[in-house]
Amino acid sequence: xxxxxxxxxxxxxxxxxxxxxxxxxxxxxxxxxxxxxxxxxxxxxxxxxxxxxxxxxxxxxxxxxxxxxxxxxxxxxxxxxxxxxxxxxxxxxxxxxxxxxxxxxxxxxxxxxxxxxxxxxxxxxxxxxxxxxxxxxxxxxxxxxxxxxxxxxxxxxxxxxxxxxxxxxxxxxxxxxxxxxxxxxxxxxxxxxxxxxxxxxxxxxxxxxxxxxxxxxxxxxxxxxxxxxxxxxxxxxxxxxxxxxxxxxxxxxxxxxxxxxxxxxxxxxxxxxxxxxxxxxxxxxxxxxxxxxxxxxxxxxxxxxx
Amino acid sequence: xxxxxxxxxxxxxxxxxxxxxxxxxxxxxxxxxxxxxxxxxxxxxxxxxxxxxxxxxxxxxxxxxxxxxxxxxxxxxxxxxxxxxxxxxxxxxxxxxxxxxxxxxxxxxxxxxxxxxxxxxxxxxxxxxxxxxxxxxxxxxxxxxxxxxxxxxxxxxxxxxxxxxxxxxxxxxxxxxxxxxxxxxxxxxxxxxxxxxxxxxxxxxxxxxxxxxxxxxxxxxxxxxxxxxxxxxxxxxxxxxxxxxxxxxxxxxxxxxxxxxxxxxxxxxxxxxxxxxxxxxxxxxxxxxxxxxxxxxxxxxxxxxx
Numbered sequence: 001x002x003x004x005x006x007x008x009x010x011x012x013x014x015x016x017x018x019x020x021x022x023x024x025x026x027x028x029x030x031x032x033x034x035x036x037x038x039x040x041x042x043x044x045x046x047x048x049x050x051x052x053x054x055x056x057x058x059x060x061x062x063x064x065x066x067x068x069x070x071x072x073x074x075x076x077x078x079x080x081x082x083x084x085x086x087x088x089x090x091x092x093x094x095x096x097x098x099x100x101x102x103x104x105x106x107x108x109x110x111x112x113x114x115x116x117x118x119x120x121x122x123x124x125x126x127x128x129x130x131x132x133x134x135x136x137x138x139x140x141x142x143x144x145x146x147x148x149x150x151x152x153x154x155x156x157x158x159x160x161x162x163x164x165x166x167x168x169x170x171x172x173x174x175x176x177x178x179x180x181x182x183x184x185x186x187x188x189x190x191x192x193x194x195x196x197x198x199x200x201x202x203x204x205x206x207x208x209x210x211x212x213x214x215x216x217x218x219x220x221x222x223x224x225x226x227x228x229x230x231x232x233x234x235x236x237x238x239x240x241x242x243x244x245x246x247x248x249x250x251x252x253x254x255x256x257x258x259x260x261x262x263x264x265x266x267x268x269x270x271x272x273x274x275x276x277x278x279x280x281x282x283x284x285x286x287x288x289x290x291x292x293x294x295x296x297x298x299x300x301x302x303x304x305x306x
Numbered sequence: 307x308x309x310x311x312x313x314x315x316x317x318x319x320x321x322x323x324x325x326x327x328x329x330x331x332x333x334x335x336x337x338x339x340x341x342x343x344x345x346x347x348x349x350x351x352x353x354x355x356x357x358x359x360x361x362x363x364x365x366x367x368x369x370x371x372x373x374x375x376x377x378x379x380x381x382x383x384x385x386x387x388x389x390x391x392x393x394x395x396x397x398x399x400x401x402x403x404x405x406x407x408x409x410x411x412x413x414x415x416x417x418x419x420x421x422x423x424x425x426x427x428x429x430x431x432x433x434x435x436x437x438x439x440x441x442x443x444x445x446x447x448x449x450x451x452x453x454x455x456x457x458x459x460x461x462x463x464x465x466x467x468x469x470x471x472x473x474x475x476x477x478x479x480x481x482x483x484x485x486x487x488x489x490x491x492x493x494x495x496x497x498x499x500x501x502x503x504x505x506x507x508x509x510x511x512x513x514x515x516x517x518x519x520x521x522x523x524x525x526x527x528x529x530x531x532x533x534x535x536x537x538x539x540x541x542x543x544x545x546x547x548x549x550x551x552x553x554x555x556x557x558x559x560x561x562x563x564x565x566x567x568x569x570x571x572x573x574x575x576x577x578x579x580x581x582x583x584x585x586x587x588x589x590x591x592x593x594x595x596x597x598x599x600x601x602x603x604x605x606x607x608x609x610x611x612x
Binding site: 295301 | 522525
């Protein structure tokens, strides 16, 4: 039984108020794999061009990320995104997008991935995400889907169709409002859960994340940081920590999802400390445990009722 | 030994996207007193005009709010504020401000208040807040101060002088940035604590609140609500719950302040459910306990380190 991750592997060029990166390795699938592989082995589905460095693929393989489902289009170029963050680090302008290999991406699920128990659909064209679900002969125990406002603008019907097939949806606060047409996040969550997902995670960046299920709600804070150096991939890393913990523990209860969200938040807090995936490559078990302890300190309180 | 509260008692006229109030009872001191009196008796310092309803004063007296320090200027009018909230409920426009009795307010601390152990300075002219500290013959065990951006704009030096004399400062996130000149709240907190206060609480509205002390930080979420009906007084109510709990338990440790912040958040979550002080007048011990249980559910998680 295994965790299958679907998501882009890409080149990014990033500008923040703190600096500017070269063309570095990025992509939702990349961040998810780097993060989730701290917790469990990963079977990756993606596509890259002939220009994608072999050593990057080798680095993932050495972390038990199975790349059988990653197509390498020798004569094409890898997806490229370039963006500039504003001072608040929450908003950004896209400077350049070159779809390249993503333009006609048709994911193929290898036979060896058919034991998929947990499926993480990183942000991608909703029809591509759906195609992976449809290729699996047995429905996974848990399907988690990330998406973004872009698909709400150009492919809402398609997006809703994929959303109706998943168990957990991940969106940020403005996306939750856009998707539901409700301003109150509590009302937005109720409306979105009617679209299919039994669980909804609303990410609020530096303000933490909310997990909704039925009439229950759980809140995970973000760790207050001196500096957010580069927020790129923080949401993907969050997703990787969430699904990584769930796949490791094989427990899809609401209680375990709370822990998974704290782990996702801890991993995201590392991600933003350096450009791209740099910080994720440096950290190990001891770092993760240390940061999880900080989260316990951050929210732990005693209450003696009045 | 006692809790002394300083703050305005006022008339408010409020417009929100959900409706419009008549001229209703408001003022920082009013909210703090209504809230803190759930936890302990209160000695109030304020000023009202002859137009302030006697039944409002009687209602506070019946909750063990001592009004000996409330000046009644028979021939003058009570402070009046009118404002309109925007859709996000975080920003608002002031439509009208009539200082009236507040214009020349000189607080006088009655002899019977000299046993003050805990002092809550509600948002007011910084020099007026300071005058109360200076009139106390024995320094209270804990001085908590609320303030706002308005004083940073017109009386920064004066404000900093008062800030240097208190133990706990309460500001919101944009005020913390304005006061410190730092964008990162972690850096802002460090800078503000160098101005005097050993503890800093940064309120983030619907995004919760942070408590800083030395190199420690604690985060209290806001309860996700279906609707925020009227945010007026939420910050004052938060302060009232915070100081009320501390005065009740007489424990000024960091650990107990964490609990106090959760209680402040719970009380604020009630405040915003109806116009003005209406909801605060309705709730009792059982309601408070119920909401505190919701906060425990909201942030409680089990962690088994990786």
